[in-house]
Amino acid sequence: NAGVMQNPRHLVRRRGQEARLRCSPMKGHSHVYWYRQLPEEGLKFMVYLQKENIIDESGMPKERFSAEFPKEGPSILRIQQVVRGDSAAYFCASSTPGLASNHEQFFGPGTRLTVL
């Protein structure tokens, strides 16, 4: 059973370009979460999605950032017109359906975005 997969693992963009980060949840998981980790800081929640639905996007910056989790295919975190401050590790996690409060979130290996 493959774990959470993220690609690319490393992404380099110049200021003003777009970054697309992909996350495939574990088999059987329909909940996806995106987190950002700045160097030497903790993980910051960005967005929580289920298939075709954004459940909580309270952690997403209001501009340039968007996320989706289509019916088919991976979840995508999209950053438009990247700036140097977007350089960070972006982690995706997935969990099983339902609201059982002790459902563990399994993390992918992360995508390290560097903005030049």
Next chain:
Amino acid sequence: KEVEQDPGPFNVPEGATVAFNCTYSNSASQSFFWYRQDCRKEPKLLMSVYSSGNEDGRFTAQLNRASQYISLLIRDSKLSDSATYLCVVKNNNNDMRFGAGTRLTVKP
């Protein structure tokens, strides 16, 4: 901050006992966890934290809901315990909030 931890670093010799503390601000929080994150790796679940306290080998976690306080105790530290330990709180809408982490280095 929703979840606060002492950032450390904690530098301890092998065999030492070390304790980490964490406080959270949302009294409606439902579930509590400790995750471990190695350098440049993804976080991995270490253990859930229950109101009655729970133990897993050398690791003991405790929760005090009245004080909104969580702790992790590591006994007989090993070199392999060196990592950053993340206190995590799950709210009733199913998303999790992470503390900034406490860095532990266990030295020979």
